[in-house]
Amino acid sequence: MIVELRTLLAVARHGTFSAAGDRLGLTQAAVSGHMRRLEEALGFALFDRTGRSATLNAAGLRTLARAEVLVAGFDALGEPTTDEEWGKPLQVGAIASVQATLVTRALVPFRQRFPNCRVHLAPGVSLHMMDRVEAGELDVAILIRPTFEPPQELEWIPLVREHYVLLAPQDVRGDDWQRLVLEQPFIRYNRSSFGGRQVERYLREHVPTLREWVEVDDIQAMVAMVEGGLGVAVVPLTETIVPLPTRVRAIPLGGEPIHREIGVLCRRVAVSDAVKGFVACLRDKSNCELSSSRALQE
Structure with missing residues (x-):
């Protein structure tokens, strides 16, 4: 049956x-x-x-x-009855901006608790990773919260909130973010990602035209481009980029600020002890919030 x-x-x-x-x-x-x-x-x-x-x-x-x-x-x-019997790797998906920070911090206590559990860490775009968790190909995914509700069989656990700012070269004058976006070449956050779609909707509401010339899916690459004087960019202030390079400055966005929420997506039922343990480590090692004001002070 x-x-x-x-x-x-x-x-x-x-x-x-x-x-x-x-x-x-x-x-x-x-x-x-x-x-x-x-x-x-x-x-x-x-x-x-x-x-x-x-x-x-x-x-x-x-x-x-x-x-x-x-x-x-x-x-x-x-499923295994003890940690020693865990034979298959824990399949973890994670967006690039958290792999060297949050995920790495969580793996330290996880390895102490589950020393015999292998971990397979795979990068990916949030939307694709959500599909892979639903299909059972990933045990856990750390991704950007979608604008729609995940499938009912999946559980969303929030971890970090990151605010968006405009990055501009240090030698570009002015603090009016809308004027800078209109006047300077614009480096766009790739729209295939949940974060890129957030930026796209925000810009449509506040900026009539853009001098867009490149679209990038890597936040650190966008920072490097701004540092090199190639334009301005709207990005989330993630741990991987703060403190910012000396030749890059962050300008708060006007109107109602936007942020992205990063969290864990996993199945609600039939979750192994290793999955529960890894999620617990992520929650313990996550920051409650990485705000623009805090990041700008660093």
Whole structure:
């Protein structure tokens, strides 16, 4: 019945038999068959059926809660019972700006607690890593919080908040960030990332035109370009770039400031002790907030 229970969870998660089938690679008829077999095995109906629609009834909702526990327990059968039995690497995805800082700090106590657990650390764009966690390819991902809610089966745990500022070469005069963006060549934060999309929306609201000439996905590279006099850039003040180079200055953005929240994304159920331990280490080693004012003082 595990297959049927998984199908029940998919129906509840995605809303319809058709959507669940698309997610599971099944036809709508196959999903309906799974639900009929489950109802026959249980001896009661799980859905109120009206025409082509089917809604979980009270018995179905009770069964759903128990099914989540049963499926999680089944998935956990193959997990190690002790740290020494942990054979496969912990698959961790992380955006580039946290690998040398937050992730490295968290790995120190994690290694002490799980000395026999290997870790595979992979870089990636936040959107792609979220998909990989959902698909089970990553155990944990440290990424920028999306503007939309993650899938229900994934849990979001906030870690760090970083504010955006305008970076300008030290010899470029003026503190009016909008005028500088209009007058200077603009180095854009890549729009394929969640952070780049935040900047794009903010600029559309506050700046009519840009002298954009390059789009970059690496924050440290953007700082180096500003230091080299190639233009100005809107970036988050992440740990990897503060204190800023002497030839670069940060200018607060006007209007309502924007920030990016960095956090952990992992599955809600069937989480191993190693995953829980790594998340705990991340939370312990994260800063509550890296604000613009604090970073500018360093």
